[in-house]
Amino acid sequence: MAIAPPVAAPRQREAGPARARQRQNLAGYAFLGPWLIGLMLITAVPMLLSLYLSFTDYDVLSPLSEVEWVGFDNYRRMFTEDPSYWHSVTVTVTYALIAVPLKLLVALGVALLLNRAFRGVGLFRGLFYLPSLLGGSVALAIVWVSMFNRDGAFNSLLGFFGVQGQAWVHDPEYALETLMLLAVWQFGAPMVIFLAGLKQVPVELYEAAEVDGAGAVRRFWHITVPMLSPVIFFNLVLETINGFQGFTSAFVLSNGEGGPVDSTLMYTLNLYINGFVKLDMGYASAMAWIFLIAIGLITAVLFRTGRFWVHYSDEGNG
Template identity: 55%
Template structure:
């Protein structure tokens, strides 16, 4: 069936308008596409190619070594496995403690305290400051040999030591810094607590459930999606931790390698020893490991994440 003259003109005008809209959309998207290709996607693909070379900054001396960087990483680099151990301890100890502390504070703040907005702002402030260079420098002075902690202990006649200079306490000091930034997950937990209907708690109380039973049977299952969300984000951030450990340990990973994080060793291999190919391989292994851990968390979610209003 052929279109009449007016219908053809209307269809042509409609197609012309759609074409102009499409062109305008691509024009507005073009800066982002250029940035994505040349700033994000390009370097990612380049690092993957470099991970199979012994690139040290000179294209003339670059050689293709295949899987040698990965084989060396898993077989002969003792510092690599030391950094893996330190990073795993940091992530799987400090992140659960931070989330538990954030949840506990959120539960307390949800009890209808006066000046809730002020308390919420105070507790959220450390997350805004984060683990920046300034905060890391402050941490060095607080936990150093002559820092604030030792000065307070000195008032009671207790002789302190450099907590960041002792292998037995250096990593724990950085863990405390991570726990200190509990404000962001706390705000998310607090928002989730506000969404739980009060009638559920009232019914559980009438059935004889005490506070602890109400927490385990109502509060925690209702917040389990937020626990998953905060856990994934905090875990990824923990594996990528760099600034605080670099500043606190002066970039050495000391004392005695106790704060040699994976990212810090990667930085040393790349920009101190100019083993850029090897560092690229380390980066891709870290990416794959984070992806695997994240996938495991999401796959396990069906066993412990409840998308309802409690059990």
């Protein structure tokens, strides 16, 4: 009579890979642990707390146990009773609608110039990228303000050509424009991304178009722009979000007050003033959540409209 073989052997063979996968999962969770803890303590919990505070009257200095629940009063006050709120919205939207397109146009133009092989091109790329390395630093904003003061370098340059200068940063008519100019000057980061995108455009397309008699302008609009549209879209989303979040330069220029005559009262600066100067953290939290929702909606609109003009090279390949 034949004896049936033991059935435990396959299970033993499967136990080894299962334990290995389990050890790999544990190692992954161990590496993710610090990030997850930071996400909870630094991002998630403060966000939920600010959502709660947006429905309260809280002055920062009092303990959380003494906050007064006011419901939607902060939101009602924001939309119906606070003229400075709508003024900051207007300033921020104006800043973003002008500074972001100009910054992208300059970045694309410089990228097209640097997408050529000539002596010292690496040095020029590094020099143009340098301002973006400084980012929105306080030191850079201070230097920029000093350049556009009445005795600054910009007026000295104008005086060389016989043009009378003025205190640009202290004039309500031009103060916001100086901030826009600072934003445009920091075009290095999108320029590098545009350069990377231009390197991916097949040279054969330009050669075929040139053989067909297409000039430089037609090649740009019918080859460069469509092939570069995903990169344009990427830069547009990032720079739009950054444009609406502008804070440091406006804070330094106005000494944290949004001046002159509230001409540089950006939304984030107004939020800071309400939360940390006026100590009205409940109202500032409500402003922050409206700002978050607005940025989310703007980003969603960009993604929704992007499908009509963004073209990917693998479309239609299944």
